[in-house]
Amino acid sequence: MINHPGQRISQYDLVALFGAAFLQAANVQKAVNGFNAAGIWPFNPDRISPERYVAAEVTEEPPPVTVSSLPLLMYILRLYLRQLRSLHRQTYRFIFTLFNWETVKKL
Numbered sequence: 001m002i003n004h005p006g007q008r009i010s011q012y013d014l015v016a017l018f019g020a021a022f023l024q025a026a027n028v029q030k031a032v033n034g035f036n037a038a039g040i041w042p043f044n045p046d047r048i049s050p051e052r053y054v055a056a057e058v059t060e061e062p063p064p065v066t067v068s069s070l071p072l073l074m075y076i077l078r079l080y081l082r083q084l085r086s087l088h089r090q091t092y093r094f095i096f097t098l099f100n101w102e103t104v105k106k107l
Helices: 011-025 028-038 050-056 067-098 101-106
Strands: none
Touching: none
């Protein structure tokens, strides 16, 4: 600070300084010019070249597994394991119906 060199600026001082600087710098004409430069108002879709949008395109990679998707993945895995156990039991039942239990014991 020019008036008080060597003193710290608190968060309250920062808000006051920013507010004063913002009120001096911001005006309606700058806001209108910003909307015009972006083609928002008046609407002009050709204002920004298509090459500028390349960075915003979605890639072909699958989305990463995030913490929020883990419960869904765990639920799907549990369902799969239940089906696998059920299939396993059905296979044993089928084998036992084909062979007499005494025959299976001898093997």
